[in-house]
């Protein structure tokens with residue numbers, strides 16, 4: 001009998017998994033709401049835009065709420081994964097692919113062709129979809145909407161309604177509920193309302209850049225661009241405060257919280273990308289690839305992007321320090337030398353103190369990436385990057401025809417390749433194909449930094465409950481980061497992985513109560529031996545000796 | 547190079563193979579008639595329920611075996627010739643071995659019910675059973691009603707599986723309360739109510755008389771012993787326990803009882819032949835364990851132990867303190883140490899149940915020495931390591947009750963019940 005036989009099983013969609021009539025009605029309500037947006041996109045000019053926008057968003061929200069309540073509140077509390085691998089939408093079926101293609105196209109238009117969404121160019125009035133959002137934008141910031149405002153609104157609505165759905169799904173699990181409430185809050189307040197309201201403070205002689213406080217460098221790759229730094233500096237005390245806060249977040253607050261709680265404090269409790277992945281993307285978590293090849297690719301990819309983002313940021317900063325350093329506190333050389341010293345100390349410290357925790361390939365990789373970064377730093381200190389000209393069309397498929405200086409080229413390539421294509425188009429557009437955390441797993445440089453720290457200096461781990469694991473694989477299946485949790489659990493080994501975002505779903509779905517996310521002392525956190533409780537002590541000594 | 551042949555690619559056989567490979571360079575062949583690759587039997591239910599695909603039940607990637615030089619052979623062993631050290635396969639070929647490990651697992655019990663071999667009647671053990679179920683119960687149009695016979699751990703899993711596809715289930719349980727040969731009364735009754743809350747038609751104290759066929763040799767209904775009632779159905783699940791899968795060993799020189807008889811070194815009466823896992827039977831139960839232990843982790847431990855012995859470091863199979871776990875629909879169950887359905891001599895139980903009727907716990911202790919003997923917990927996760935330590939240290943029951951919070955293993959932010967439990971325990975002592 002062939003192993004592939006179950007293929008037929010997953011195709012035979014069991015009838016019982018059809019949705020109820022109430023859910024069909026709910027779906028229709030939501031789709032009508034969506035249809036209004038589609039009409040607006042096709043330039044239907046609604047008379048009272050405020051009213052229609054409210055109607056559209058309300059219908060979407062109400063539809064999803066009714067749907068979710070019918071799905072979960074009609075059943076007893078418990079794990080609700082029945083049929084996820086049968087449903088077309090969540091198992092890369094036709095619906096899944098269609099949604100994936102739709103989202104991808106949406107992102108392409110959003111990033112590269114906002115005029116199609118109705119963005120008024122050079123002061124012209126908005127039309128289409130974007131115009132529909134003008135009233136709301138005016139209400140908040142006093143300005144007309146941009147494509148980013150439309151996106152931000154839809155994004156926030158998605159996190160809120162799907163967050164509600166997620167909380168119902170896990171209504172027996174307080175960890176899941178609290179962290180979802182937390183991302184809902186941070187998205188609404190920090191990413192959406194506060195920055196919009198702050199825009200109201202802007203006047204002719206005072207302006208703050210759009211500032212989502214929780215969005216740190218390097219996730220926010222333009223955090224230290226010159227125009228942004230300038231704006232902060234010009235905005236006097238309050239601007240300076242935000243600039244310094246940004247630096248303190250990266251170098252003090254984040255490392256401290258990651259030390260105490262693991263990177264989950266950010267990835268699963270605060271971050272907007274993570275927030276969308278955990279709520280709207282929840283139905284796709286099982287699609288992440290758990291294979292060893294994917295893991296290798298992930299390590300290669302994510303570390304390269306981190307190096308790229310560091311190099312890019314250093315290039316950008318050192319260039320503007322190069323031509324007018326008196327405005328800032330550093331000169332270009334002071335800046336480059338301090339970064340060089342900082343990175344060298346960090347690298348040397350890790351290599352010395354953590355040498356026993358790192359395997360050969362990790363040491364090789366780290367040395368390679370470190371050397372590469374230093375080579376770039378040296379290169380930057382000898383050349384004036386603003387003099388090297390590069391035409392951007394070579395690496396943007398002709399979408400961008402401008403000629404840039406080297407730093408600008410790096411910056412725009414990063415913005416294009418990583419900021420737009422990876423985090424948006426692939427990261428979110430491909431939810432139904434690659435799973436909901438592709439960006440967080442393969443791309444996010446912020447996750448990489450916190451991940452390295454989580455692996456080496458953090459109290460966080462997932463504890464395995466002795467010998468209770470039955471190797472069923474529910475945990476691995478639902479790990480959105482593609483971690484083969486079972487591979488650790490069945491050996492009685494704690495899970496200390498840099499990529500784990502601490503979503504806690506593996507622990508929730510485990511039918512035998514094997515996994516617990518916890519913060520405890522650093523000693524004995526990693527237990528690389530096969531501790532299988534219940535077996536004879538002498539045998540365990542032998543097995544562990546290897 | 548010494549050739550180790552292993553019949554059975556379940557957890558026991560595979561663990562033995564992996565550890566022999568770690569310790570030596572011997573040639574290893576794993577034989578199975580069921581599947582090409584090792585999979586987790588415990589996860590079969592999740593495939594039918596659509597939580598996972600079958601390939602997700604395989605703990606190792608397919609390349610793992612070649613990389614570790616473990617040969618896999620698909621075939622059914624028909625006979626073991628221990629004099630010439632050869633295995634004969636139903637497919638006609640044969641294989642020589644130097645040492646043989648029998649790890650053939652279990653098969654579902656059938657008690658000679660009339661109609662037990664009809665189409666649509668099945669156990670739930672092998673992958674083939676799952677395929678059968680998919681054929682006869684793909685949805686509630688093809689299978690309008692199903693009957694499950696036998697109220698054990700597999701029975702309730704099957705009920706949950708069918709329930710996930712909205713197939714109405716009648717669950718025939720011989721005992722007058724679910725699994726009450728193992729669970730104390732309060733727990734067993736709580737599970738009865740939980741089963742009914744899931745709209746499963748639980749029939750306690752009910753036996754199967756016969757399974758009735760339609761004109762095509764397919765099941766049409768079952769008849770109940772006690773009342774003679776006929777229940778129309780399209781599928782019958784037989785889940786009245788399992789027994790060692792050793793029919794093909796009956797006419798060899800290997801000594802068998804219900805299972806393959808082994809000593810503490812997991813050796814059979816024939817030199818160089820060993821048996822581990824579900825199919826093996828100890829001459830005497832170890833500690834208070836049963837001679838045949840059909841659970842996942844004991845198979846794994848036997849595999850580890852035997853690998854040592856085979857690689858020249860002869861050691862006894864010494865499972866530590868008893869533990870186990872299961873899940874009854876939405877309620878998780880764990881047990882550490884011994885809690886019997888009824889307290890034995892000099893034993894007493896303390897039972898606590900939460901008002902929501904989904905969480906409870908039972909602590910068993912010795913009334914003479916006050917020693918803590920064991921704990922059953924439902925809906926509250928406990929830390930294995932902590933209980934293992936307490937049992938080894940022979941803590942008394944008061945200590946355990948006062949330190950229960952240290953053993954809590956529920957996810958962060960869960961509500962804790964230790965105070966409530968402790969209060970109930972103290973009140974109980976005063977009234978007792």
Ligand SMILES: Cc1cc2nc3c(=O)[nH]c(=O)nc-3n(C[C@H](O)[C@H](O)[C@H](O)COP(=O)(O)OP(=O)(O)OC[C@H]3O[C@@H](n4cnc5c(N)ncnc54)[C@H](O)[C@@H]3O)c2cc1C
Pocket residue numbers: 470553554555556557558559577578579580581587588589590591621622623624649650651652670671672700703791794822823824825839840841842843845871872
């Ligand atoms: C549905 C279900 C749920 C379970 N849940 C749990 C649980 O939650 N916790 C727990 O502890 N235990 C559980 N168990 C029990 C557990 O799965 C078994 O104890 C364990 O799988 C036994 O492993 P094994 O290696 O001894 O044998 P098996 O896994 O049975 O492997 C034996 C293999 O040998 C093959 N074989 C047999 N005879 C021959 C032959 N003559 N030639 C070739 N091949 C042969 C069989 O086909 C089979 O593939 C469950 C069992 C089932 C069926």
Ligand code: SF4
Pocket residue numbers: 478479480481482483485495499500501502503504505506507
């Ligand atoms: S290992 Fe568990 S907690 Fe970590 S990301 Fe995966 S599912 Fe979430």
Ligand code: SF4
Pocket residue numbers: 468469470471472473474475476485486489490509510511512513514515
């Ligand atoms: S840890 Fe839990 S979910 Fe994961 S394989 Fe083990 S028993 Fe299954």
